[in-house]
Amino acid sequence: MDNNVANCWAKIQSAKGSDFFVDTFYRLLFKHYPETRPLFPEDLKVQKTSLLSMIHSVVNGIDFINELNKELTDLGKRHKEAGITKEMYDHFILAIVTAANLSSDYSFTDDEVKAWESAFKKIAEIMLNSY
Template sequence: MDRQALDDGLLLVDLPDDGLTVRFYQILFDRYPAVEPMFRRDNKVQAAMLRTAIVSVLDHLDDGDWLTDNLHALGRRHGDMGVTAEMYDAVGECMIAAMVEIGGGSWTPAMTDAWQEALGVVSALMLDGHRAVATS
């Protein structure tokens, strides 16, 4: 995984007031309106929580145990809320779309590749936790 491209990409698009994650939710709800009712919290609060989660994952990228424990737990909670496995792809798609949009001409294909890989790993770990809910 290209750590530098991840860091550079986040630095480029991490807007004040959780602008990246706010824009992400706008794109998600525009493209996938059926998921919006699943979000009962104020969107600003939800956006702030998502930003914190993204930063935490990047901070622990080299700590496999932390990632596994925390992302499995997060996946279980999402499973309990009714999130389906298909929704993970939509989330990745919309996050990359928000990053590309905000990054504009400074966003690079290497950043897209790195973030797609990272989001894929996050999704896989969360889905492992999610599956634990589905099979119990």
Template sequence: MTPDQVKLVQHSFESVAPIADAAADMFYARLFEIAPELRPLFPEDMREQKSKLMRMLGVAVRNLHQLDQVLPAVKDLGARHVAYGVTDAHYAPVGAALLHTLARGLGDAWTPELEAAWTETYMAVAGVMQNAAAEAAAKAGATA
């Protein structure tokens, strides 16, 4: 990610943070619409899950300019997702739901440049999570 992309993502997230509850609702509604097979991976009561999503997203976005500060948490999150049944195939619909939510939430501020910056951000974070998940799965397989 370029420094300009980092600034774009961070600045745009400032507009999302005040509507965090609505954004989380939009995100999960879209995710379960495009990937209904993912619904069983989540609790029936989604309140805590929605809060966790927005907190983690906020931490990641605020620290994009200093990724070394957030990488351990992102890696841990990726490794934990193995136990939840998350696979590599699940990352694409999550990314699509995130971009859809941001586009709706940001309205006219959602430009091709901002979409590219958010796409790059998601791909980077998802890549770290997927690598950590693969390492965790390999370790689990080695000890089984």
């Protein structure tokens, strides 16, 4: 388990909290990349819950990625079929990193920021193997 990733989540919880984090993530994604908005349903309630549950898996240990290889590959296939382009992943990760920094009141150390970003990059890499 990568303690740095767990530390990031703990810092978000004790600063702005997880609701602020998910709201900020979608706000940033749609602000900087409005083309992605129509891909999502009008009501983001379900999406916010699924983003949070994904983050819980990430926080609970990056090792899970090896166990979830097949699931992440299938998830990538579904994203591809839904018209989500490779380019969109970079924006997605940038929004995840910026939202985390804002939600923690910029209290991450450099190592924590790196760990947070690389956890999502790893996931995206596996998903993109299906492209």
